[in-house]
Amino acid sequence: MKLPTGVHFDNYEADHAWWKTRFVWIRMVLLLFVLLWVIPQFVGDYWLSFLNMVGYTILGAAGVQLLIGYTGLITLGHAAPIGFGAFACALSMYLFNIPYLLSFLIGMIAAGLLSLLFGLPCVRVKGFYLIMTTMAMQFITVDVILTQFLGPLAGKGRGGVLAIEPGMFSIGPWVIYSVKDAYIWMIIICIIVQVFMANLMRTRVGRAWMAIRDNDIAAEALGVNIVYYKLLAFFIAGALGGVAGCYWLTNLSIVSPEHFMFPWSLWLVGVILIGGVGSLYGHIFGAIFMTGVLEVVKLVLVPLADIIPGTMEKFLYIKDLVFGLAIILFLIFEPNGISYRWWQIKNYIHLWPFSY
Amino acid sequence: MEWKREELRVEKEIGEPILVVENAMKAFGGLQALNNISFEVRRGEILSIIGPNGAGKSVMLNCINGLPGYRLDSGRIVFDGQDITNWPPHKRAHIGISRTFQKIELFGGMTVLDNVKLGRHMKMNTGWWDGGIYWGKAVKEEAKHRKWIEEKVFETCEIEIYRNRITGMLPYGVQKRIELARALAMGPRLLLLDEPMAGLNLEEVEDMTRFILDANEEKEWNCTIILVEHDMGVVMDISDRVIVFDWGAKIADGPPEEVQNKPEVIRAYLGEVEETYITRR
Numbered sequence: 040m041k042l043p044t045g046v047h048f049d050n051y052e053a054d055h056a057w058w059k060t061r062f063v064w065i066r067m068v069l070l071l072f073v074l075l076w077v078i079p080q081f082v083g084d085y086w087l088s089f090l091n092m093v094g095y096t097i098l099g100a101a102g103v104q105l106l107i108g109y110t111g112l113i114t115l116g117h118a119a120p121i122g123f124g125a126f127a128c129a130l131s132m133y134l135f136n137i138p139y140l141l142s143f144l145i146g147m148i149a150a151g152l153l154s155l156l157f158g159l160p161c162v163r164v165k166g167f168y169l170i171m172t173t174m175a176m177q178f179i180t181v182d183v184i185l186t187q188f189l190g191p192l193a194g195k196g197r198g199g200v201l202a203i204e205p206g207m208f209s210i211g212p213w214v215i216y217s218v219k220d221a222y223i224w225m226i227i228i229c230i231i232v233q234v235f236m237a238n239l240m241r242t243r244v245g246r247a248w249m250a251i252r253d254n255d256i257a258a259e260a261l262g263v264n265i266v267y268y269k270l271l272a273f274f275i276a277g278a279l280g281g282v283a284g285c286y287w288l289t290n291l292s293i294v295s296p297e298h299f300m301f302p303w304s305l306w307l308v309g310v311i312l313i314g315g316v317g318s319l320y321g322h323i324f325g326a327i328f329m330t331g332v333l334e335v336v337k338l339v340l341v342p343l344a345d346i347i348p349g350t351m352e353k354f355l356y357i358k359d360l361v362f363g364l365a366i367i368l369f370l371i372f373e374p375n376g377i378s379y380r381w382w383q384i385k386n387y388i389h390l391w392p393f394s395y
Numbered sequence: 396m397e398w399k400r401e402e403l404r405v406e407k408e409i410g411e412p413i414l415v416v417e418n419a420m421k422a423f424g425g426l427q428a429l430n431n432i433s434f435e436v437r438r439g440e441i442l443s444i445i446g447p448n449g450a451g452k453s454v455m456l457n458c459i460n461g462l463p464g465y466r467l468d469s470g471r472i473v474f475d476g477q478d479i480t481n482w483p484p485h486k487r488a489h490i491g492i493s494r495t496f497q498k499i500e501l502f503g504g505m506t507v508l509d510n511v512k513l514g515r516h517m518k519m520n521t522g523w524w525d526g527g528i529y530w531g532k533a534v535k536e537e538a539k540h541r542k543w544i545e546e547k548v549f550e551t552c553e554i555e556i557y558r559n560r561i562t563g564m565l566p567y568g569v570q571k572r573i574e575l576a577r578a579l580a581m582g583p584r585l586l587l588l589d590e591p592m593a594g595l596n597l598e599e600v601e602d603m604t605r606f607i608l609d610a611n612e613e614k615e616w617n618c619t620i621i622l623v624e625h626d627m628g629v630v631m632d633i634s635d636r637v638i639v640f641d642w643g644a645k646i647a648d649g650p651p652e653e654v655q656n657k658p659e660v661i662r663a664y665l666g667e668v669e670e671t672y673i674t675r676r
Contacts, residue, residue, distance in 0.1 A: 051538040051545075087544040242526030242533055243519045250502055250513050257500035260460055261581065262488030262517035271523060317504070 047163050055235065057283030065255050074226050080220045092292050093330045098283035099303075100310040100322035102276035107308065108317035110272040111252030112161060116177030117280055117307050119157070122299030123180055124281025125288045126189045129201045139208050139215075139289075146288075147281035152182060154277020177301055185296040200295040210287050217285055221290045228286055232279060237319050239275075243373045248272055252317075256378045275356035293337065313369050317378025324377035327367075336361050405611055409439035409635060414585055416458065419470035423662055428454045430643040432470075436585070441611055441620045443630045443651075446640035447663060452623045453497055456587050458488055458620070460494050461464050461487050474585065489517055493583030494575045497590045497623075503563030508541075510562050515540050517646060532638070537589030544580060551616070552576040553602070568599040574597050575606055579616060586610060586618040593628045604629055631655065639663065 043062075048054045058064050067073055079087065098301055106112045128146030131137045137145065157176035161169055190199020208215040215224050239245045247268045250258035259265050282384040288294045306329070314325020336358050350357070411447050412435040426501040428451045436442050443450045455659060457465040459472060461484040472480045493514075505623055519540060525533045549555045554574050562573060562595060571591060578586060591607065592600045610616045624630050630651070636653040639647040641663040647654045654660055 051541040053535070053536055055537055055541070238529035238533075239523060239527045242529065242537060243516060243521045244523045244526045246505075246509055246513050247516060249505055249509075253502040253504055254500050256462060257496065257502070258513075259484040260462070260488060260494055260500075261513055261577070262485045263513075264485045273578075275523060 044119055054200070054239070061239050064142030068221075072268045075223065076276055079222055084218045089223045089304070089330065089334060091218065091221050093326050094222075095287050095290065096307070096310060096326035096330055097229055097323050098232060098286055099280065099306045100326055101236060102283070103278035103307045104316075105236065105248075105276045105279065106272055106318075107272060108311055108321060109182075109245065109252060111250040111271065112158075112269060113166070114173040114273060114276075115170050115301075115304050115308065116157070116173035116175070116180075116278070118174045118299040118301070118303040119180035120150035120154045120277040120280035121218070121284040122185055122294075123153045123189075124277075124292045125299075126201065127281070128186055128285040129203055129294050130189060130192055130209060131202060131286050140210055143282075143285045146285040147278045150281025150284060151274045151278035152282065155270055155274040158273025158277075161273065162266050174301075179303055181296050181299050181301075185194050185299070190296060200293065202293045203288065205292045206293070215289055216267075220315070224289060225286060228282060232282060233323075236279075237299050240319065244268070244271065255351065309366060311376075313376060315378030318376065318378035320378040320381060321376055324381065328377060332361060332365055333358060337360060398414075407438045407439060411475075412436060413475055414621075415458070415471075415473040416455075417473070418470040419455070419458065419472070420468045420518075421458060421465070422468055422499070423450075427643050429458065429467075432640075432643075432645050434638055434648060435567045435623060437609075437620055438619055440635040441607070441622060443622045443624060443634035443637045444640060445624065445627070445630055445637060449478055449645040450640035450663075452568065452640050453589055456494065456589050456621065456623055460484055460492060460587060465473065468506075479659070485517075488581065491582075491584035492587065493578040493581040494530055494584070494587035495571075495578050495589060495591060497593065499567075499570050501562045501570055501574055505562060506559050507554060507559045507562050508544070510573055511544050511576050511580045512540065514577035515546075518582060536632070542621055548576045548580050550611070552606055568595050570604070571595060573649065575603070575610075579610060579618075580613060583618055586620045587618060588622045590623055590625065592624055592629055600626065600629065604633060606634060 043060060046060055048059075048241055053059070056103040058067055074078075075391065078090070080188065089373055092140050092167045101118065103114060104187075106114045106117070117276070125151035126146075128142045131142040131145045132139065153235055157172060157180075160172040164172065186199040194205070205216055206214055213220070240336045250263055251262065251268055253290075268378070284299075287298065310325035310329050311321050312325070313328055314323065315321030337354075339355060340350050340357060406529050414436040416435070417433050419429050419432045420427075430451075432451075432455065434442075442456065446452050454465065458467055460525070461482055463484075467480055471478060474487070474490060474492065477490065478492070498574050502513065505513075516558070519536055521533045521536055525531075545555070545558075549558065552575055554569065554572055554576055557569060557573070560572065565573070571594075575591065578588075588607065591603050595603060607620065607622070607625075611620050621629070624633065634651055636649065638645060639645070639654060639657075640659050641659075646659045646663060647657050
């Protein structure tokens, strides 16, 4: 909470605002301009689709951040609501011809309800046992419900793959067709999700979640209904997963249970661990880093292939190796995640040239 | 500003019982932590519960508060005419029971302001949708409660300067004050204080005593207080009535001066020391 000298407020509303100075306002508007105009204008399709992948990871990790980072409910099955949301959206478009935005909403609510259903054990169990129930959610939903029941509903294809015609994703007159469209839609959704989460965390509900995370006995003595808020966390995290799933469907216009396997759940947990647990920037930095490392590895290895024979054949192993190394190094040198380092850098710049 | 403080105070009058505990029994395994305890707390008074370590004072407080694992085996707890024996803690909080803990139970990773705002949790009603869009209602409510907290709670407990600090990094004495502030923010009718003076230095004890008296006597708070405390000086000075526990049983109940001179109480506190020496001799 550091403000430049001379900045003061006359009312509490102004003190509660996110962006308090004109400098920050200008910075954020510039950022928005860069994200929505400069990048789609000057960046090629390959890197746009890379950014789409980053956006998908951000959306997926947002729900994990809410559950693990803010409510303290460790989940290893967040790919389940993502997949379920994607399938619900796809099926309602495919079978019932429901318009895209409405299907999006259906996907969100379906994913939220699924997450809520499998979150019910949290009333009685905690910690490791809750992890087991979330893993059960992963395996029951993706390996059974999606492959055996929801996938075949479309009546075509094999292995539960569902394809939607790309032209069907339309919001009013705007058809989300090209990579650039998907990119702009991704930025819009990410901003909405991020603003929603940020607002939740500074009002009553978010504070109740953080109270449960930090000290559930004291929270209950303060009048927080723990059961209700834990279930609410599962519902909203699931709905955010649904958003991610629906976006994934929009981006690929194809959806398969194979996209939502257990490693993806673990990946999302890794994203927030590296980005920073319990921080609103955590899942963004984590997603950029985790997706970016792959690209960096690729950029380094492809030129090397001419010099060292066999590099391309071993690409997958090297990729995994770099990943493992990155995670270990992060846990050793920056256990609080990238967002903590970001906060330190920001503080340093704000206070420069003094140290405090 | 002394005159102003006086103006804020209510004429202290002790009314009808607000909390009644009847034949409370609680055992942990083979240990009878509460053995047939009955007492009542009257509106507006400061009731102190004292006794040696392990006498069941904190257990009694936890039972009144209804923490998990602290449901009475038998007996009744009646608050303001309602039988709350089997209520969950958050429901008890809603009818006006608030507490501080012996071991500080603040939310260490959050700011002081957020901690106190959490105390305000049940007086607010922003839901997840209103909070998420943060428009109109939620903004107004946040500002309204912030104003209230700044003007009443922070003013009473004198923690304004810490409002944006991370709670876990503050000194112990300040954390004790924040805990009291958080309990007061709930606007309680009955305030349970579990050793608020433990680990404080003399000056901090004086401050804390003043805050407790403010909570009891100022118009804004006007709380009935149950105080569990080992600092006999404070207990004898500020309580209206003192209850003494020993081995889970109530052995004395009355005004401080009377309790102080009871032989059972002296024996409970000093143990059977004298007799031991007698047999040795």
